[in-house]
């Protein structure tokens with residue numbers, strides 16, 4: 026019989042998503058701790074029992090502990106989940122390593138991050154595995170707007186682990202309930218590439234919204250984006266079917282359509298004429314697709330992967346190309362058969 030004792034979860038990073046996941050865990054009756062980066066943020070959250078900076082309007086369950094003391098939060102943790110922006114992940118991992126020495130009681134280290142590391146072009150779980158060699162790493166991903174999850178609205182996600190097995194199944198059971206349903210997967214690379222790529226295509230869906238191109242254009246774009254995701258992901262070693270699941274298609278649809286999506290909104294504002302630098306200056310919340318566009322563009326160049334939509338998003342964000350000109354470039358490409366093969370055929 027499987028062990029149904031509550032597990033000790035520590036969620037690192039108190040942005041919107043880390044907070045929502047910690048709230049969910051506490052509601053599920055698990056032992057949950059949430060770690061903030063700034064000590065004053067932990068104090069204000071404890072006093073207000075709310076994360077007013079990143080997830081306003083959601084009451085923190087009394088059983089959820091909030092602290093900035095990373096060492097104390099990790100000492101008894103069996104599962105650590107990390108919810109930082111991709112550019113801050115390595116720094117968090119180094120801090121964890123320094124505080125904990127080895128892996129301590131940890132049996133599973135789960136990324137909630139949806140982006141690649143610029144420069145190294147590593148997936149989040151690869152960065153985590155460098156810090157904690159031997160520790161089982163995973164990602165939890167899918168269509169999960171933080172606010173909806175925190176409100177208890179239903180969603181389904183995938184928990185993809187480097188080493189699936191009994192403990193991962195136990196975490197699946199511990200986190201699943203009437204509002205969140207977890208599926209497991211052994212395609213960690215696919216789940217992470219899907220989570221990263223969909224943010225880029227959500228920016229491009231935002232361009233359609235900003236340019237007021239209509240619903241047909243967005244549906245066409247999303248469909249071609251999925252084909253591109255499969256091609257990029259499969260060439261990078263992921264399983265094709267993963268991109269048709271929650272971490273790929275599921276999150277692509279949610280993020281391209283969600284009025285709440287920061288990536289989509291960012292694209293919408295650029296499509297409507299705003300300057301990229303102005304939108305990024307002084308931002309408090311993360312737009313993962315911005316850096317990840319650069320990282321995946323570099324990866325595609327390195328590996329010789331054809332990714333026209335990604336290429337146009339890159340040209341708009343990094344080379345000042347006008348969204349309407351990018352649209353024309355895509356519409357006037359050489360004509361071909363519709364194909365879902367990883368390698369485009371004429």
Ligand SMILES: NC(=O)C1=CN([C@@H]2O[C@H](COP(=O)(O)OP(=O)(O)OC[C@H]3O[C@@H](n4cnc5c(N)ncnc54)[C@H](O)[C@@H]3O)[C@@H](O)[C@H]2O)C=CC1
Pocket residue numbers: 038039040041042043044062079108109110111113137138139140169170171172309310311313
């Ligand atoms: N918000 C959402 O609905 C979801 C977000 N995610 C992913 O979760 C990750 C975290 O995103 P959110 O929780 O939304 O963040 P957020 O945008 O709500 O908050 C930003 C977070 O980044 C931290 N931060 C800012 N600058 C930093 C720095 N220089 N060093 C370290 N930390 C810094 C802040 O303390 C805060 O925790 C991202 O990869 C995102 O794609 C995944 C699923 C849903």
Ligand SMILES: O=C(CO)COP(=O)(O)O
Pocket residue numbers: 139167168169170171227276279280285286287288289311312313
């Ligand atoms: O990943 C998300 C939903 O699944 C959140 O998307 P945004 O970062 O675009 O808001």
